[in-house]
Amino acid sequence: MPKTLLIIISGPPGTGKTTLGKKIAKEFCLPFISKDAIKESLFNDLGWSDREWSKKLGGATYSILYYFIEQLLSANTSFIAESNFKPEFESEKFLDLKKKYDFAPIQIQCRTDGKILFERFRRRAESGERHPGHVDSQNYEEFKKILLEGKFEKLDIGGEIIDIDTTDFAAIDYGRLYEKIRAVIVAIT
Numbered sequence: 001m002p003k004t005l006l007i008i009i010s011g012p013p014g015t016g017k018t019t020l021g022k023k024i025a026k027e028f029c030l031p032f033i034s035k036d037a038i039k040e041s042l043f044n045d046l047g048w049s050d051r052e053w054s055k056k057l058g059g060a061t062y063s064i065l066y067y068f069i070e071q072l073l074s075a076n077t078s079f080i081a082e083s084n085f086k087p088e089f090e091s092e093k094f095l096d097l098k099k100k101y102d103f104a105p106i107q108i109q110c111r112t113d114g115k116i117l118f119e120r121f122r123r124r125a126e127s128g129e130r131h132p133g134h135v136d137s138q139n140y141e142e143f144k145k146i147l148l149e150g151k152f153e154k155l156d157i158g159g160e161i162i163d164i165d166t167t168d169f170a171a172i173d174y175g176r177l178y179e180k181i182r183a184v185i186v187a188i189t
Contacts, residue, residue, distance in 0.1 A: 003188040005078035010085040011110030012146050016166040020110065021082040027178055035083035038064050039120040040131040048133030066093060073101040077084045091156040098157065104158030104188045106181060111151035117146040148176040160184050
């Protein structure tokens with residue numbers, strides 16, 4: 001049986017992880033699990049108020065996210081998981097999953113010029129397009145350092161790593177990205 005493919009899309013808020021994930025999911029007909037989609041569903045059912053509530057639901061969101069990840073891995077189903085995965089918290093979780101399930105990870109690391117990312121985050125927060133439960137407009141100072149760095153480090157779990165510069169969404173070479181993913185699929189089958 002071929003290995004299960006797990007595409008992990010990570011990066012700071014506002015780097016375009018969700019948009020990228022949806023495009024890849026469509027191209028490869030893969031299930032797409034997004035942390036923010038889960039969190040926003042919880043906001044819709046349980047309500048929202050302030051940053052502390054958002055953080056509390058964020059913790060619950062990760063529990064649900066990892067539940068779905070494990071269920072799909074146990075069913076040998078390839079899929080995409082998107083979140084702001086940080087190595088200091090998530091590497092060990094994925095390594096534990098690798099001990100239980102035979103999967104090939106591809107890490108897609110989204111990065112953006114820090115100043116542009118901070119401005120993008122601010123504009124998104126003020127646009128009203130993002131779910132109000134995230135209370136992003138209350139988080140500028142909390143997220144400023146992370147956003148100005150423009151990237152996260154990769155997870156220490158092995159597998160193919162693809163670095164995507166999302167500073168200019170129009171400049172992303174999706175054809176090349178899809179070729180890299182196809183090469184991994186061929187290698188694991």
